[in-house]
Amino acid sequence: MLASVFNHTTITIATGAAVLGAVSGALGSFAVLRRQSLIGDAISHAALPGIVMAFILTGSKSPLVLMLGAGVAGLTGMLVVMLISSSNRVKYDSALGIVLSVFFGFGLVLLTWIQKRPEAAQAGLDRFLFGQAAALLRRDVWALATIAAVSFIVLAMLWKEFKILAFDRDYGVSLGLPMRRLDVLLTGLITVAIVLGLQTVGVVLMSAMIIAPASAARQWTNRLGRMVLLAGVFGAIAGVIGAVASSTIPRLPTGPSIVLAVGVIVIISLALAPGRGLISETLRRRKNHKKLRLDAVLTDLYELESQHTPETPHGHTAKAIQAMSFGEGEVLKNLLELESRGLVARFSTNHWAITEKGRHRVERLVQQLDSSAGAAH
C-alpha cells in the first residue's frame, strides 16, 4: 500500500490534483465573496459540449485539445450569461441556471450520439462526468502547473483591483477602474481554474472545488489575502487526498473522492474555527449568558444593600435575592461563583453581602448601560 502511494504515477496524479485544488480554491474565494457560487456549476456544465465538440472536430483525446474545447465552451457560456442578465429582465442566477442546463443538455446529447458510433476511439469521454485522475500524464501536469502559475501571477498583479471589484464595484467605477473588463478577466480566470479541474474532478462536481475550499477558509480568517491563500491550501490538500485515494483503491472515481475530502475540511472548519465556528459561537453565547446571570444577581444584591445604608452591612440570604429576580433556583450557584471571583462575600452560612470590588463592577455596568443608551439614540 505505502509503496503504491509513493510510486511515480501516484506522485504525478497527486501533483496535478494539488495544482488544480490550489487554483480553484484561490479563485473560488472571489466567486464566493461575490455571491456567485453558482458560477462554478454553470461554467463546468457549460464546458461539456466543448469537450465533445473538440473531440468530434479533431478526433484527438489529448487533454490539451479537450481542455481548449472546454475552455471555449465555458467562456461562451459565461458571455451568454452576462448578455442575458444585462439586456433582458432575467436575473443573474436564473441566467446561470438557463445556461447550465441548456449547455449541459446539449453536451449529453452529443456524448450519447458519439457513443453510438461504431469506432472505439470515443471511449472514455464520459469519464469527464465524474473525473478520472489516473489519465493524468506527466506532461499534462506540467501544462496544468504552467497555466496555474500564469493565473496566480495575474491574480497577484491585479490584486487590489479584484479586491475592489469583489467588495464595492460601483466605487471602483467611480475611481476610474474598468470594472467590466476586470469582471470578464476574473470570470475568465475562474473558467480556466474549472477547465483545469475537469479531467480530474469531472463536470458534475467541479463546482464544489470552487465553493468548498473558499467557504472553509472564510471561517478561519478575516483578511482577504489569508482567505485566498488558505482556500488554495485546502483545495490542494483535498486534491491530493482524493487523487491518491482513487488511484490506490480500484474503481473509486476521483471527483467524488476529492469532493468528499474537501467536504470533511468544510465540516471541520464550520465546527471548529475560532470566532466563526459553531462550537466557539456556542461557547461564547454560554459565557455571555452566564455573565448576564451573574451580573443580574450582583445588581440585585447591590440594590438590596442600597435600601438600608448607612447601616452596617449585614448580608442577605439567597432567598431574599431570589425573590427579586424571577429565580430559577440558580441563585445560590451564582452566588458561589461570584464569591470565587471576590465580588461577594459570605457573612454566615447563608448570608451574602457585596464586596467593594462588586460594588465597583455594578457602578461600571450602570455607566456602560447609560452611555450605550445615549449612543443608540
Add this chain to the structure above:
Amino acid sequence: MSKPPETPSKGLAIDVSDVTVAYHDRPVLWDVDLEVPAGVLLAIAGPNGAGKTTLIKTILGLVKPAAGRVLIHGAPYREQRALTAYVPQRGSVDWDFPTQALDVVMMGTYGKLGWLRRPGAKQKEIATHCLERLGMADYRHRQISQLSGGQQQRVFLARALAQDAQVYLMDEPFQGVDATTERAIIDLLRDLRSQGRTVVVVHHDLQTIPEYFDWVTLINVRRIASGPVSTTFNQENLRRTYGGRVAFLSSRENGCAEKATALSDVQTPPGEKPGWMA
C-alpha cells in the same frame, strides 16, 4: 443656521444640463439642470423614487443618461475623476467581507496609485489619518462586520477623504447613524467647506437641512428648485416637490423651527472638540 453662501467666485463645481435618465421606459430623471457653485454644502432632497441617488450616480458616470451632459469643474467626469470622491449608501456592500477598516479606507488611495502598484506605508499613513479625523483610529484593525452601522458609515467617509478630492458626492450618509456619527459627519462637512471643497449630499431629513447645509436642490424626477437654503427651502417649493403632503410638511416645518433652536443650544461651543476627537 449656516452662513449665507458666497457668490461662486471659483465657478461651477458641478454643471448638469438637460439630463434625462430612464430605466426601461420609465423616466427617473427628466430634463434636469443643476448648477453647483464651488465650495458649497448642497443637500439633494425629494420623495422616495424622486431620482436622488440616480442623479449623483449620473454625475459620477455610474449611470449613463439617455440625454444631457455633466461637467465637473468644466470638464467631463472621465477627465476629472481625480477631483471627485464618492460615498455610496452603506447598504450597497456586504459588510461581512473579510477585510479591516484600514484596508477599506486604503481603497481611497487606489485611484492615484495606478496599476501594478501595491499600497505601502504612505497609503497606510493617509488612511490612518483619515480614520483619525472621523474618530475611528482605534477601530482601524477591526473586521468591518464588527463595526456598528455608524462606524461603518464613518469608514466609508474616511475612504472618500483619503481620495483628497475637490468634489464629494455622498449618498445618504446620515441614514440610520448614531448621534456620535452624525456629529462627526457634520464636523467633516464643515471642515471640507472651510477648505473650499464642494459637498453634495443626498439627504432625507428635511428638518435638518437648514441647519446642516447652505444650498439645497429639490427634485422629483424633474428639478423643482435649486439655490441657497435661505431663499429656496420654503413652503411653496416643498409643496411642489412633495405634492399633496403639504399639511404634514407645514406642521413638520413648525416643529422643525423648535428643534433647530433646541439643537443649536446643545451645539459644541467653538474651540471645544467633542469627546471622540480626543
